[in-house]
Amino acid sequence: MSINRKKVFYALAAPLGAFVLAVAVAGLALLVSGKNPFVAFKQMVIYGGTVDSLITSINEALPLFVSGVAVAIGFRTNLFNIGVEGQYRLAAIVAAVVGAELPGPGFLRIIMAMAAAIIVGAMYASIAGLLRAYRNVNEVIATIMLNGVMTGLVAVLLKWDLIASIKDQQLRTSRLPKSAWFPSVTFGGSELYLWVFVAIAIGIGYHYLINRSRFGYELRASGINPGAALAAGVNPKRMIVKTMALSGAVAGLVGMPLLLQRQHEFTQQFQQGLGFAGIAVALVGRQKAAGMAAAALLFAYLTRASQALTSPPTRGTKEIGTILQGTMMLAAVVAYEVVRRRAEANAIHEAAHRAAVQFAEVPA
Amino acid sequence: MTENADRRAAGDAGGPFVIPGPHAPQAAPYAIELRDIVKRFPGVVANDGVNVAVRPGTIHALIGENGAGKSTVMKILYGTQRPDEGRIEVNGVEQRFKSPKDAIAAGIGMVFQHFMLADNLTVLENVILGAEPGKGVKIDIRTARETLTELAAANGLEIDPDAFVSELGVGERQRVEILKVLFRGARIVILDEPTAVLVPQEVDELFVTLRELASTGVTIVFISHKLDEVLAIADDITVIRKGKTVATAIPSQVTARDLAQMMVGSELPSAATRTATVTDIATLKVEGVTMNATARGSRPLLDNVSFTVHQGEIVGIAGIEGNGQTELLKAIIGIDRIDGGSISIDGHNLVGVSTSDRREMGVGYIPEDRQREALLLPSPLWENAILGHQRSARFGKGMWIDQAAARAYTEQIISSFDVRTPSVDTISLALSGGNQQKLIVGREMLADPKVLVAAHPTRGIDVGAQAAVWDAIRDARGKGLALLLVSADLEELLGLSDTVLVMLRGRIVAKLDPAKVTKSELGEYMTGAREVAA
Numbered sequence: 018m019s020i021n022r023k024k025v026f027y028a029l030a031a032p033l034g035a036f037v038l039a040v041a042v043a044g045l046a047l048l049v050s051g052k053n054p055f056v057a058f059k060q061m062v063i064y065g066g067t068v069d070s071l072i073t074s075i076n077e078a079l080p081l082f083v084s085g086v087a088v089a090i091g092f093r094t095n096l097f098n099i100g101v102e103g104q105y106r107l108a109a110i111v112a113a114v115v116g117a118e119l120p121g122p123g124f125l126r127i128i129m130a131m132a133a134a135i136i137v138g139a140m141y142a143s144i145a146g147l148l149r150a151y152r153n154v155n156e157v158i159a160t161i162m163l164n165g166v167m168t169g170l171v172a173v174l175l176k177w178d179l180i181a182s183i184k185d186q187q188l189r190t191s192r193l194p195k196s197a198w199f200p201s202v203t204f205g206g207s208e209l210y211l212w213v214f215v216a217i218a219i220g221i222g223y224h225y226l227i228n229r230s231r232f233g234y235e236l237r238a239s240g241i242n243p244g245a246a247l248a249a250g251v252n253p254k255r256m257i258v259k260t261m262a263l264s265g266a267v268a269g270l271v272g273m274p275l276l277l278q279r280q281h282e283f284t285q286q287f288q289q290g291l292g293f294a295g296i297a298v299a300l301v302g303r304q305k306a307a308g309m310a311a312a313a314l315l316f317a318y319l320t321r322a323s324q325a326l327t328s329p330p331t332r333g334t335k336e337i338g339t340i341l342q343g344t345m346m347l348a349a350v351v352a353y354e355v356v357r358r359r360a361e362a363n364a365i366h367e368a369a370h371r372a373a374v375q376f377a378e379v380p381a
Numbered sequence: 382m383t384e385n386a387d388r389r390a391a392g393d394a395g396g397p398f399v400i401p402g403p404h405a406p407q408a409a410p411y412a413i414e415l416r417d418i419v420k421r422f423p424g425v426v427a428n429d430g431v432n433v434a435v436r437p438g439t440i441h442a443l444i445g446e447n448g449a450g451k452s453t454v455m456k457i458l459y460g461t462q463r464p465d466e467g468r469i470e471v472n473g474v475e476q477r478f479k480s481p482k483d484a485i486a487a488g489i490g491m492v493f494q495h496f497m498l499a500d501n502l503t504v505l506e507n508v509i510l511g512a513e514p515g516k517g518v519k520i521d522i523r524t525a526r527e528t529l530t531e532l533a534a535a536n537g538l539e540i541d542p543d544a545f546v547s548e549l550g551v552g553e554r555q556r557v558e559i560l561k562v563l564f565r566g567a568r569i570v571i572l573d574e575p576t577a578v579l580v581p582q583e584v585d586e587l588f589v590t591l592r593e594l595a596s597t598g599v600t601i602v603f604i605s606h607k608l609d610e611v612l613a614i615a616d617d618i619t620v621i622r623k624g625k626t627v628a629t630a631i632p633s634q635v636t637a638r639d640l641a642q643m644m645v646g647s648e649l650p651s652a653a654t655r656t657a658t659v660t661d662i663a664t665l666k667v668e669g670v671t672m673n674a675t676a677r678g679s680r681p682l683l684d685n686v687s688f689t690v691h692q693g694e695i696v697g698i699a700g701i702e703g704n705g706q707t708e709l710l711k712a713i714i715g716i717d718r719i720d721g722g723s724i725s726i727d728g729h730n731l732v733g734v735s736t737s738d739r740r741e742m743g744v745g746y747i748p749e750d751r752q753r754e755a756l757l758l759p760s761p762l763w764e765n766a767i768l769g770h771q772r773s774a775r776f777g778k779g780m781w782i783d784q785a786a787a788r789a790y791t792e793q794i795i796s797s798f799d800v801r802t803p804s805v806d807t808i809s810l811a812l813s814g815g816n817q818q819k820l821i822v823g824r825e826m827l828a829d830p831k832v833l834v835a836a837h838p839t840r841g842i843d844v845g846a847q848a849a850v851w852d853a854i855r856d857a858r859g860k861g862l863a864l865l866l867v868s869a870d871l872e873e874l875l876g877l878s879d880t881v882l883v884m885l886r887g888r889i890v891a892k893l894d895p896a897k898v899t900k901s902e903l904g905e906y907m908t909g910a911r912e913v914a915a
Contacts, residue, residue: 230780234764234771241760244753247716248746249769250737361759364811370422371803 027360031352032301032311039344043337050334057331065322072207074318079216079274080105080288082313084295086223087138087268089304091156093227094240094260096149100160101268102292103167104141108134109272110171113190113283114180116197116276123196130197131273138269139262141167146261150254156261164292175285190283199277212274219267220306236260268292297346303353316342410473412437412569412600413458413489418467420453427453428464429624435569435617437472440591440601442611445621446644446843451604454621455571458602459491460484471569490562494574496554498546504557505529505542508564532563537593551702552583556590563599570594571602576610577840578869580701581904588614606644606844608637620644645844658693659879664863665690665713665832669722672708672887682708683719684887690832690863695854697878697895698867701907705887706867707749710834713865714746715739726832740769745830747821747838749867751814755821758810762802765809766791766824773828794823797853799846815842819850826853833857836867851877871900885909 044054064070084101091098098104116130145159175181175188182189201208227233239246239256247253271291280287298316302309323338413435420428428450435441445451456462457469460478469476471487478484481491498507505522508529515521529542538556546554555575562570572591576584591601591614605611611618612632620628620643628643672683683705690696700706711717713724715736724731726742734742746769748754757765767776767787776790777783791805798819802812809817822838838854839847854877858864868874874881875895883891883906891906905911 229782229784231771231777231782232780234767234782237760238757238768238771241757242753244750245755245757245768247736248714248748248754249771250735250740252735252737361808361810364808366422366811367803368801368807368811368816369427369813371801 027356031356032308032349034352035301035345035348038348039341042344043341046340047331047334047337052331052334057326057334057337060325060328060331061322061337064325065318068205069207070318070321072204072209074314074321075213076208076210076274076278077317077320078310078313079210079212080271080291081294081298081316082216082310083219083267083273084271084291085298085302085309085313086219086295086306087264087271088292088295088299089302089309090223090227090236090260090264090267092240092299092304093233094236094256095243096146096240096257096260096264097157098142098145098160098261098264098268099157099296100142100145100163100292101264101271101295102290103160103164104138104265104268105134105271105292106171106287106289107141107167108137108269109276109287110174110190110283111137112269112273113193113276116193117191117282118180123194123198126193126197127199127277130193130277131270134269134273135266136269139266142265142268143258143262146258146265149261150257156257172285175283181283187284187286193277193281197277198281199274201278208278210274210278212278215270215273219270220310223267224306232259268295271295297342301346301349315345409437411435411470412439412472413602414468414470414473415454415458416468416470418454418457418464418469420457420462420464427624428457430626431467431621431624432626433619435600435602437600438595438598439616440595440603440614442603442605442615442618443621444605444608444611444618444640444644446606446845449621449644450624451621452573453624455491455573455604458484458489458571485565485567488566488568490565490567490570492555492558492562492570492572492575494577496558498554498557500547501545503543503545504540504549504560507546507557508542508561512565529560529564532560536563536597536599537590550583551578552586555579555587559590559594568598569600569602571604573604574606575603576605576607578702580869580907581871581901582908582910583701584610608640608644611640612637657879658859658861660692660694660861662692663689664692664694664727665865666725666728667709667713667722668724670709670712670719670724671721672705672712672717673720680886681720682887683712685722686884686887686889687722688882688889688892690865692861692863693858694880695858695864695866695878697874697881698865698884699871699874699881699903699907700867700884702869704884706836706884708887709884710746710748710836710865710867713739713832713834714744737772741772743829743831745769745825745828745833745835747825747833747835749836751817751821756809756817759808761806762795762800762809762812762820763787763791763805765820766794766805768824770824770828775828790824790827794820794827797827798823798849815846818842819846822850822853826850826857829857830862832863832865834865834867837869838866839868839870839873871903875900875903883907 047054047057084105087101088098112130112134115133116126119126119129121129141163145156145163148154148159149156180190200211202211227237235246235251236256238249239251239253243253272287275288276283294316298309298312302312319338319341323335326332326334326337411434413433415431415433418428418431419426431450431454433443433454443451443454453462457464460481460483463478469478471489476483476487499510502510505526509520509525513520514524526542533540538560540553540556540560546557549557559570575587579587595601603615615632618630618632618640619626620630620640622644630640666689668687670683670686671681673681686709688696698706708717712719715731715734726744731739752758757768763784767790770776771782776787788805794800795802795805800816800819800823802816809820812820818841825833839850842850854864866874866878875898878895881893881895881898881903882889883893883903885907893903902911
């Protein structure tokens with residue numbers, strides 16, 4: 018009997034189940050609105066399967082994935098960083114200014130911009146970390162409020178004529194010179210952002226840091242059992258601050274593929290909502306690097322594919338994409354919990370068996 | 382029917398230790414009768430023919446080693462597990478419990494070893510919690526109070542219904558637990574290791590209470606492995622070994638030694654330390670340590686505590702739980718901050734030294750509350766095995782953890798301390814309490830600490846493994862370990878320690894020679910009934 022096969026089954030059963038349920042719910046929604054779900058899904062699959070769609074999905078998945086990693090770092094030590102949203106937008110505007118205004122060759126500007134994003138993200142998240150550690154302010158509340166503060170900060174910064182000006186009826190930061198655009202390759206007329214390698218590096222770094230390093234061990238230990246971590250020599254307050262800073266540092270990078278590969282400037286229209294989407298990615302991907310990569314790709318794909326529903330015969334049902342994503346997240350979270358309890362019960366059973374087996378070996 | 386039961390109890394129970402039971406034919410049915418109970422788990426039989434007959438209005442002791450199947454019997458009786466074979470009869474009526482609700486409805490109540498009380502509620506509120514009298518959303522507090530007062534008076538369980546549970550001592554909390562089950566109409570009360578948390582004087586009080594309860598017709602099932610106590614309190618005794626009832630006995634006809642043999646098939650190990658290894662090198666020095674109270678106006682948690690643990694010495698701390706022992710251990714490992722005095726190791730003052738640095742200096746810690754302070758329940762054993770030693774050079778270089786080394790270390794703990802587990806990857810949650818405790822003791826002992834501060838190192842582990850832990854402690858002592866030992870098991874404390882200190886209300890009130898003090902004298906110091914001789 019292969020325990021590995023059982024493990025694989027447990028690992029895949031939940032996400033697959035969630036996917037099936039999501040498709041069923043979306044199908045029902047389509048039926049209710051008088052459309053044929055099969056036609057709609059077929060449209061989605063055809064449109065989503067084009068080279069252009071696939072490459073776009075990868076590009077769009079990049080910020081989702083990084084945002085998921087940022088949220089996951091907090092989750093691993095029981096901190097809920099809802100503030101990724103604020104951290105990445107504030108980091109993006111600073112990075113845009115640094116990349117555009119500081120002198121230097123293109124690659125240096127890219128590095129400086131990303132470094133600035135990391136620092137700003139880490140510092141902004143640290144505020145919530147410090148408040149939580151030393152003033153016992155719940156980090157959920159603190160980060161939500163800091164998101165509000167960010168909105169105001171960004172608006173004020175955009176009005177500052179040293180860094181932004183009105184062009185085409187919009188406040189914008191100066192454009193990054195072409196040399197500071199992150200490279201991309203073209204497949205069949207579509208650009209694939211090479212920032213994908215940075216994202217992969219972040220994923221690998223996350224995996225090893227959390228699962229293999231002493232710091233990751235201590236971080237997880239304080240998430241699982243703060244009392245035991247304390248007795249083991251982990252300073253829980255410092256751990257909170259460090260974790261929030263790390264989460265924020267990664268959050269700072271969320272906007273980088275957009276800034277360095279697509280927009281090359283920061284405007285009020287700079288994409289919003291990625292921080293919240295990251296929470297869904299972290300949940301569906303179970304805070305595992307590969308899982309979150311899959312979740313980010315799936316979410317990006319669904320968003321892209323549901324664009325097909327803007328044309329006849331199923332015009333006007335584009336929100337099916339959102340329904341799919343939402344249902345999948347809810348179902349996945351429930352399914353993971355069910356599977357976790359199953360696995361736990363199994364383990365208890367096995368251990369009880371092992372403990373008792375010595376009695377069974379003694380002939381009665 | 383009763384004749385059949387007699388024959389079974391006397392003849393068919395199996396095993397070489399059958400002693401004629403007390404089951405004279407009688408008119409009234411048994412309060413509880415378990416017949417040929419079998420409970421299987423895949424590949425193993427936890428209960429394999431358990432027969433217990435409890436006469437109404439008596440105190441019936443159920444004894445056996447940890448893992449013998451006592452707890453499975455208990456779970457079956459309380460409805461949390463269903464037997465695969467066999468019959469359960471309560472007052473002569475066959476019962477099939479699907480859940481504890483059914484057991485409660487049949488008049489069975491359970492008092493767990495770990496109290497399940499809400500600290501911030503009063504006694505009365507705790508008692509009625511979940512069984513509130515009254516209609517709709519309104520609780521009929523007056524009726525509840527009257528019922529409780531009557532119950533308490535009738536059963537000799539005097540207690541102030543308006544006292545907050547947080548203010549109560551351990552013995553009083555236990556009384557509240559008993560009142561709780563009586564309030565729910567229980568006429569059969571199962572007590573799981575009720576004396577484990579009590580000092581001798583409280584044990585005596587509990588026994589008076591139990592006698593009174595029995596005299597009013599309440600039937601008591603008393604689960605224990607403390608043979609002296611069983612002999613002192615029980616009317617009948619049933620012995621379980623390896624999932625079978627191997628004997629029934631009445632106290633007047635057996636000795637503790639007989640019972641021990643029935644339980645384990647061999648003699649009990651002893652905690653006694655043989656040769657003196659104490660040196661005059663002071664390893665751990667605690668001088669005038671004071672820790673202020675958390676709430677204003679109450680007594681300090683630690684009040685001018687001073688003592689020295691030398692290399693190769695075991696200093697035992699006796700005391701009723703909550704008299705500063707926990708705080709003292711936490712102060713030494715650096716979790717709690719002290720407000721005065723000093724703690725030093727090999728002459729290095731530990732002021733401002735972090736817990737992790739203390740760990741690196743060679744201080745080991747076995748905390749009192751293993752779930753809260755010692756384990757990562759959802760994590761595999763190997764991750765638990767390095768907890769507290771995660772920064773040691775033994776488990777990795779630089780910033781990375783060496784998983785292979787951690788796993789090898791875990792294997793070593795498993796084999797040295799007989800931790801029963803399927804593998805090093807099993808989550809620690811899956812292990813029984815005793816096996817969890819062995820893992821914790823093993824990880825601290827095998828790390829070769831210079832100083833070990835340990836609370837109840839053998840709590841909840843069975844006799845064989847207890848002996849292994851004691852051996853390991855003696856060995857380490859021989860090699861120069863300085864051990865500060867807090868234990869509620871007075872036999873262990875007196876047997877292992879070179880010096881015994883008694884803590885009361887945050888102060889050290891006596892320094893005693895374990896060879897010259899008896900358990901009951903020690904108990905008197907612990908309760909403050911006897912004053913200093915130091």
